[in-house]
Structures are given as structure tokens and as C-alpha cells.
Amino acid sequence: MRIIVGLLRQIARLRAAEHGSPQQLQAHQASGLQHLRSFAYSHSSFYQEFHAGKFNCPLNELPVVTKQILMEHFDKLVTDPQVRLRDARAFIANQHAQAKYLNRYWVSATSGSTGAPGIFLFNRNEWVNVMATFARGHEWAGGLINLQHRMKMASVASTTPWHMSSQVGMTLSSVWMPALRLAASDPLPNIVERLNAFQPTMLITYASMIRILADEQIAGRLRIKPHLIFASSEVLTDESRRRATTAWGREPFSQYAATETGGMAAERESHDGMYIFEDNVIVENVDASNRPVPAGAYGHKLLVTTLFSRTLPLIRYELNDRVRISPEAVRPGFPFAKIDGIGGRTEDALHFTNSAGDDTVVQTLVFHDVLDTLPVRGWQVRQTATGLDILMAGLKDDSAIATTQQKIGGVLASLGVTVAINVVAVHDIPNDASGKRPLIKSLS
Secondary structure (H helix, E strand, O other): OHHHHHHHHHHHHHHHHOOOOHHHHHHHHHHHHHHHHHHHHHHOHHHHHHOOOOOOOOHHHOOOEOHHHHHHOHHHHOOOOOOOHHHHHHHHHOOOOOOOEOOOEEEEEOOOOOOOOOEEEEOHHHHHHHHHHHHHHHHHOOOOOOOOOOOOEEEEEOOOOOOHHHHHHHHHOOOOOOEEEEEOOOOHHHHHHHHHHHOOOEEEEEHHHHHHHHHHHHHOOOOOOOOEEEEEOOOOOHHHHHHHHHHHOOOOEEEEEEOOOEEEEEEOOOOOOEEEOOOOEEEEEEOOOOOEOOOOOEOOEEEEEEOOOOOOOOOOEEEOEEEEEOOOOOEOOEOOOEEEEEEEEHHHOEEEEOOOOOEEEEOOHHHHHHHOOOOOOEEEEEEOOOEEEEEEEOOOOOHHHHHHHHHHHHHHHHOOOOOEEEEEEEOOOOOOOOOOOOOEEOOO
């Protein structure tokens, strides 16, 4: 109950920040950044060395922290001298539900899909803040967050104890918010059966899973009536959004979150983009050389500074996500900028050698434009040593194979790339260990 009370208080503080002016938001960010840097310089020997000679420099002149740097210097970066990476890893290896490291830290880890897993710690105040960021997304979608409003939440994602989505669900699971946590990697009939029995009012799942569950609902096997539907962890394609709306009569909401930061942006009821939680994080959209990109253009990655982090301060931490910040002016009475496009992770882009012998980068949106129009349950593009394998699940018309080969080949040829394209009809798109069904699988 102490966590729930703290959560409601933090939600109230976040609500108040949503109605300030841009000038008030800038002042809040400046104050928050000053306190974060002061704490880091006093308690983290890593930042004392990493920012040496730059203590008074503006944020955009500070060096960038990558996940590799963070993990290599973990014991010096963390601000609690009792915390050790070796012990945190051992804790994760033996973690049980509701357990806390050193009896005071929630520990989450990245999946390691882009290298070695990253490990991140949160004290009670930080964890309350993380949960409040997700609750804010629910409120923006029209959900009412208070003790009088009971909501049944079903999550179809990862049930691994150290995954953030699993931990948030375990923390919130109570009489106030009964929660059903299902592994997206479970057999689909089992997922459908348990969702039918539970009848959630809120459904949270991977974007790739939304399309699958929507098809089950349309087919009549899944029979649930969620009031709110949230897609996370992956890009929600236009086709998946359309199918979900057809299935449940409600358009799903996208949320942008990371293990390192908690929620960072979310859609509002207008569905006109994801508004950044700029009172909680400072986001820099940059190119491959960490130079800022203009609004309206896709960046190569994001640099995030979490204003609430103290246990493991993150100052200009690199997230390899390609997003586009809208050039539109902020709304009157609502000071947050918004993300109006997500191009996926940098690692998802495919690299080819073109006819001139140069490296050509093919972004995931190229494949969305062609494959999202096909009448299939799902698709996946796999880069191979010799070309591309395109998996299509539920393909009913074999003539689409040749058409798909021709269309994808034509798009790549326009970029100067010629590769072998092999279209394969499959029953289901295989999932990875966490239950995700990534749209793009590169060689890297």
C-alpha cells in the first residue's frame, strides 16, 4: 500500500506539470539537471572522472554514456558503495518475484538482443517514478487512475522476473489492480484461453502480438472487451493498428519506454503522436556523430538524461532508437514536444553493398510500405549472407510470393541494391526468447 500511495502522489505531481508553459518546463529541466549533476559529482567517482573539466559545461558538451561504458564502469558509476555488478548479476540469476537487491533496489535488465544485457537499479522513489510514467500513459489514453477505479490488467509480454514490464506488473498486482501476466512465448491457444477467462479491461502487449491477438478476436476464438489497449517494445505498424481497431472497436495506444528510463513518451486520446515526458527526461535527437538533427528529420539515436535517477545516474545515455520529433509548435497549456515517427532501432537497419561498391543502409520503413499491405497474419524480414528471407504467416494466395519478390526487389533496386529475395510461407512467425516477433532481423 505504501507503494500505491506514493504512486498516486507522483501521478498528481506529473499531472500538474502537464499544464505549465514552455518556460516553466525549461526552468524545471534546468533545475532538475543541476540537481542530478550535483548528486552525480558528489556520489559517483565515474562522473567525477568522466566529466572532469566540464562540470560547468552545458549538457550538449558532455560526453556520451553508452551501455558498454556503463557496464564496464558500473561499480564506479553507481552511487551506493554497497552495490556491486557481480552481486547484482548473481541476484538476477536467482531472482524471485517481489525480491529486492540489498532489500531496497528493484533490478531490471535489458534483453541483451544488441549485446550483453544492461543492468539498472531503482530505489523506492525511483521505482515509484517509473510506475508513474506508465500510469501517465494510461491516463492520457483515457484511463482513470485512483483508488476508487478498479481495473483488470492483462500483460502479454515477458514474465521473466528481471524484465521491467514484468516487475511493474508484479508491483501493481493487487485487489486494486488485479493483473494477469502471460508470456508472449506461450502457445497461442493457451494465451487466448486465459485471456477469455480473465476478461481484462486493459490489455498491454508487444506491438507484434497485438496483430496476432486482433486476428484471434476477429476469428471469434478470443472474446475479450478491453477498454484500453497498449502496444509497447516494438513499432506499432499502421496495419496492426487498423486490425486492432477492427477487432475491438478501439484504437490501440503506443507507448515509448526503455528499461533504463521507464516510460518516456505516450499517445494521447487524439492519436497524433507520442508526447515526450520532458518533465522526467531530457531527450536529444542526434545523428551518428551526436550532432542534433532538426525537428522533422529522423535521427540516428537518442541521448537521454533521466532527471529522477540517483542510484545509477544517466546523463546523455545512448539509446539506439531512430525517431522523428515533430516540428509543430507545442500546444497551448501543454508544453511537451512529440514524436511523430519511429523508424525502429538503429540495429534493425539493413546494410548492403550497392552496385557502386558503397554501403547502403535500408531502413525498416521500406519494408513496412510493401509488406503491411499484404493479407497475412504477420511477416518478418531476415537478412542472410546471400540476400533476404521474407517470412509470411497465413499466406492464402501463393501469387503474392512472386508479387512480393518483385516489389521488394524493385524498391531495393531503386537504392542500387540487388540481392536474392526468398519469400517463404510459414504457419506462424517464430518468436524470440522474450516472446517478441521482430519484423527485421539483420546480420549484425
